[in-house]
Amino acid sequence: MDALTINEAAETTGWSPRMLRYVERVGLLEPTRSAAGYRLYGPAELQRLRTLRELLDEHAIGLSDLAFALRLRRDDELRQATDAWLESEAQRPDDVASSDWLRFEQEKHEKLLAALARRIETPTPETV
Amino acid sequence: MDALTINEAAETTGWSPRMLRYVERVGLLEPTRSAAGYRLYGPAELQRLRTLRELLDEHAIGLSDLAFALRLRRDDELRQATDAWLESEAQRPDDVASSDWLRFEQEKHEKLLAALARRIETPTPETV
DNA sequence: CAAACCTTGACACAACTCTGTCAAGGTCTC
DNA sequence: GAGACCTTGACAGAGTTGTGTCAAGGTTTG
Numbered sequence: 187m188d189a190l191t192i193n194e195a196a197e198t199t200g201w202s203p204r205m206l207r208y209v210e211r212v213g214l215l216e217p218t219r220s221a222a223g224y225r226l227y228g229p230a231e232l233q234r235l236r237t238l239r240e241l242l243d244e245h246a247i248g249l250s251d252l253a254f255a256l257r258l259r260r261d262d263e264l265r266q267a268t269d270a271w272l273e274s275e276a277q278r279p280d281d282v283a284s285s286d287w288l289r290f291e292q293e294k295h296e297k298l299l300a301a302l303a304r305r306i307e308t309p310t311p312e313t314v
Numbered sequence: 315m316d317a318l319t320i321n322e323a324a325e326t327t328g329w330s331p332r333m334l335r336y337v338e339r340v341g342l343l344e345p346t347r348s349a350a351g352y353r354l355y356g357p358a359e360l361q362r363l364r365t366l367r368e369l370l371d372e373h374a375i376g377l378s379d380l381a382f383a384l385r386l387r388r389d390d391e392l393r394q395a396t397d398a399w400l401e402s403e404a405q406r407p408d409d410v411a412s413s414d415w416l417r418f419e420q421e422k423h424e425k426l427l428a429a430l431a432r433r434i435e436t437p438t439p440e441t442v
Numbered sequence: 443c444a445a446a447c448c449t450t451g452a453c454a455c456a457a458c459t460c461t462g463t464c465a466a467g468g469t470c471t472c
Numbered sequence: 473g474a475g476a477c478c479t480t481g482a483c484a485g486a487g488t489t490g491t492g493t494c495a496a497g498g499t500t501t502g
Contacts, residue, residue: 191478204461207480212459213415215403222469224478234402241399245392247382248488250459254379255386255396257419264373268383271369274362275343287341291385297487319448332491335450340489350499352448376458378489425457 188229189218195227199235206235212253214238246295316357317346323355327363334363340381342366374423 195217196203206225209215215234217225227235242248258265323345324331334353337343343362345353355363370376386393 193477202461203478204463208460211414211418213418216414220469220478222478223480224469230402234399237399237402241395245389245395247392247396248459251379251382252396252399254375254382256400258383259400261373264375267369267373268375268380271362271365271380272384272387274358274365286339286344290339290341294488321447330491331448332493336490348448348499350448351450352499376489422458 189226190232192217192225192227195225195232195235199232200239201235209235209238209249212249213256214249214252317354318360320345320353320355323353323360323363327360328367329363337363337366337377340377341384342377342380 190198192203192206195201196206199206201209206217206227210217210225215231215238217227217231220226238252241252258268318326320331320334323329324334327334329337334345334355338345338353343359343366345355345359348354366380369380386396
């Protein structure tokens with residue numbers, strides 16, 4: 187059977203074992219378990235993990251954001267409530283361009299990019 | 315004209331002035347401004363602010379969660395990417411009931427409820 | 443023009459997110 | 473049965489969110 191254990195999965199996806207457990211904890215990806223309780227990552231899981239990293243990096247979002255998106259699609263009432271609230275906004279979109287929250291978002295991106303840069307500078311020890 | 319300044323708005327909505335500025339900063343509600351730059355909250359804004367508090371309290375979510383939901387509906391590419399990722403999950407829903415992320419969510423709720431309780435115990439100074 | 447507002451910016455602090463690391467104890471394989 | 477894995481749980485530390493508070497300086501209005 188072609189399923190990897192946590193360290194192997196970490197190896198091929200770029201996540202650390204620690205983070206794989208964390209990703210599971212926040213409910214984003216739950217690997218199957220062996221009889222003895224070992225986590226087993228199949229090809230589909232591995233692919234999803236790689237995609238996950240891209241998704242987070244490219245849009246500068248966090249696991250908790252995605253966890254919330256997941257919650258939105260599982261909890262109907264929550265989704266309706268948030269949708270209703272967001273829809274009630276009557277902001278002229280012209281305003282948005284020059285407004286404050288844009289600066290806020292920009293700063294956030296800059297910080298995340300900086301963090302990313304740091305991650306790249308420090309060249310992962312790899313399998314030395 | 316029936317628009318309140320920030321302190322008045324704070325008074326009738328239960329938010330602090332500080333938080334009204336913060337809510338604005340994260341992009342959730344942007345009041346109009348007077349010629350001199352004073353924030354002006356109209357009836358619609360006031361109502362949205364009250365609804366906002368309910369929404370957050372009842373579902374134990376944060377402003378940042380809502381900010382993300384807003385981002386999802388403004389950024390098409392982001393929404394498609396997250397939707398795609400979330401849809402690719404093939405988890406039997408039966409598993410969910412006993413799984414780990416549920417405990418995680420529960421703890422989060424408990425903590426938020428505890429915080430809420432504290433907020434109630436400490437009876438708002440009000441206009442003493 | 444003084445009192446009572448408002449604005450932005452900064453410091454501060456608790457709680458949460460994201461990561462790493464280490465400990466105590468099962469599992470697997472030779 | 474020893475070495476290399478795995479599991480959960482805990483401590484730890486940097487960065488973000490959510491709040492309060494205070495300072496320096498405009499605005500409004502009696």
